Amino acid sequence: MNPYDLINSLSGLLILTSLLVIETKKIRLSAIYYMVQSLVLVLIFLALATIMHAEQLYWWAASAFITKALLVPYVLNRAQRLMADAEPPKAAVSPSVSLLLAAVSLVISFIVINQLDLKIAAEFRPALAVSVAHFFFGQLCILTQRNLLKQVLGFCLMENGSHLTLALLAHDAPELVEIGIATDAVFGVVIMVVLAVQIYKNLHTLDAASLTSLKG
Amino acid sequence: MYTPYLSWLLLAPVILSLAIIAAQRVGWRKMLLVEILHLVSISSALVLGLLVLRGVMTQGSVIALSDWLHVDALAAVFLLIVIVVGFLVGVYSIGYIRNDVKTGELSEDRVSVYYALFSLFLFTMLLVVTANNIIMMWVAVEATTLGSAFLVGVYGHRSSLEAAWKYVIICTVGVAFGLYGTILVYSDAVNFMQQPGAAILWTEIVKNAKALDPTLLKLAFVFVLIGFGTKAGIFPMHAWLPDAHSEAPSPVSALLSAVLLKCALLVIIRFSIILNQGIGPEFTHNIFLVFGALSVASAALFMFVQRDIKRLLAYSSVENIGLIVLGLGIGGAAGVLAALLHTINHSLVKSLMFCTSGNILMKYHTRDLGKVKGMLQAAPFTSLLLMVGALALVGSPPFNIFVSKFSIISAGIHAGHLILMIVCLLFLAVVFAAFLRVISSAVFGELPEGVARGEFKPYILAPVAILMALIVVLGLYLPPQIHLLLNQATQVALVGEPMVDALNLLAERGGAFLPLVQLGIAP
Secondary structure (H helix, E strand, O other), X not given: OOHHHHHHHHHHHHHHHHHHHHHOOOHHHHXXXXXXXXXXXXXXXXXXXXXXXXXXXXXXXXXXXXXHHHHHHHHXXXXXXXXXXXXXXXXXXXHHHHHHHHHHXXXXXXXXXXXXXXXXXXXXXXXXXXXXXXXXXXXXXXXXXXXXXXXXXXXXXXXXXXXXXXXXXXOOOOHHHHHHHHHHHHHHHHHHHHHHHHHHHHHOOOEHHHOOOOXX | OEOHHHHHHHHHHHHHHHHHHHHOOOOOOHHHHHHHHHHHHHHHHHHHHHHHHHHHHHHOEEXXXXXXXXXXXHHHHHHHHHHHHHXXXXXXXXXXXXXXXXXXXXXXXXXXXXXXXHHHHHHHHHHHHHEOEHHHHHHHHHHHHHHHHHHHOOOOOHHHHHHHHHHHHHHHHHHHHHHHHHHHHHHHHHHHOOOHHHHOEHHHHHHOHHHOOHHHHHHHHHHHHHHHHHHHOOOOOOOHHHHHHHHOOHHHHHHHHHHHHHHHHHHHHHHHHHHHHXXXXXXXXXXXXXXXXXXXXXXXXXHHOOOEHHHHHHHHHHHHHHHHHHHHHHOHXXXXXXXXXXXXXXXXXXXXXXXXXXXHHHHHOOOEOOOOOOHHHHOHHXXXXXXXXXXXXXXXXXXXXXXXXXXXXXXXXXXXXXXXXXXXXXXXXXXXXXXXXXXXXXXOOOOOOOOOOOOOOHHHHHHHHHHHHHHHHHHHOOOHHHHHHHHHHHHHHOOOOOOOOXXXXXXXXXXXXXXXXXXXXXX
């Protein structure tokens, strides 16, 4: 298999796993799909490192494995256990609508990326378009899902998308930069989860739609 | 010029934040120890920051950590805001938080968390204004959200947790757009700059801006404006702001409004400089004018219907950020300098107002303007602070905001935006009405039953009184150091353009209407 095809195929797997994360009702299962997606992302980093002879991407792969494939699913699972008896809120839109929106964002991402004069190998353009679409999938998850933990997963999806964009366009940036971004992401998840747990303990709900006391 | 003070400026609040967490384990006089460490933290930031500023004034700019940290005159303006407001609001925090402990709003353990996060939040904002590495700039802005989220929700009430959640979600989603803008600029710069390490530095990108792809630059700037504009509270990305500002403890509201918004704005200015160098200023100017005017107009309308004093102040921040953005959109030496002057002035006035709203909360236990009445009888000095702050916010002389608001409008008229400026003035009249109502109802009127008479303790009033003094002084006289700093900062923003004394230019244009500015810059 052509190495570029491998990267683009793996990127396709990212889309599939994203949709599973968004549409699955149980948080535990969503977290597992997210873990699978993170492993795919790690594989993409490894493949990119080999193809582009970018050694630093091996480190990115290692840090993504620890933070995204292990740490984040672990944190989400612990939070889920703390709130095991919570009634899972319904999504704001039906799965068919969110799938349609996902498809639209994918098409727009491909069109925009093809229009841009980016100095990136043409073979990587599909992967780049997927990474941008992935970022929008994350936002879609935050906008359409009312479950606070699902919104946290939406943030994680966005973060995976921007991480892939970063690997494709800015892999030669100093390593400290990647460490900074990864640290922000992990702290982001931890802080959101702690807030979600506090909200659940105080308000006995995980439904973002019930957070309506502040208006105007 | 290299200076070790710059690295220490960033290290000190982190070390002291950890020390505060460690002090939580000490049993004896825990509160006092935590307060002392907090005071050491804000004082060290002030002193080290001033030492860095001295370096900037004498050398033009200072660097540290292999150019990753860089403070030029532009950053120095924002650094000045962080350290001065951070210090004064930090001192005010002590009395405010003591009251929260007394009334049972906060436990002693939470107080340690509050002070530790306060220092951490200060560190993240210092990192934003001193970062030269553009991706690190983004990391720092994202870190400000994470550092301050628990501060917003520290009370653990239904409404404060809701505000904290919205704050984190909206800001992380918004700021993520900023990362895309940053990556686009970097990936384009790295193609023609041999060293990836250099292509990531703002100072190097600006030098090579003309080689960047114009379409990519424009797209990147749109992403940057959405991303960092969310954090800066620019309309329509401001949705988190009224909730977070109103639900946070008042000193935190002051930091959010007076400092955090400005830090995000600095990042937008940094990117606009790259664009102006690369493709000329027309693109950024038009965008700034549209978003600036929309922010002023929408905020004015929201302010008119507000009954909650802290939400009113929050929308006033959107209005003032709009004015600053308008100044940047007007451009030229006069527009940029007026915008920077307004940045300083608004930070001082808004921190005074949020601290005063904190006093109101301590006295009346409500933020509802329908219930806050007769402050003149209950706490005369606090009501004086409120009057000065409100009059300053509406742009009344002899206070500092009058000078900068007038300068922005004057620069706009001279740049040919007469109609836009007239429309803005109409909306500023709505703002005037909103604040006049605050003064007439809260300061005067009948004191409700059950509200204790008596002024606050001196250590609560002193930092706010210093803010008031600065507001009055800067309304009448601009110290030569600030004059020089503002001119140098304007020069950084207009890199490559001939050096002019922008403040003198403004004063000449202001003519008879700007006697105070003329007085201020008279030799």
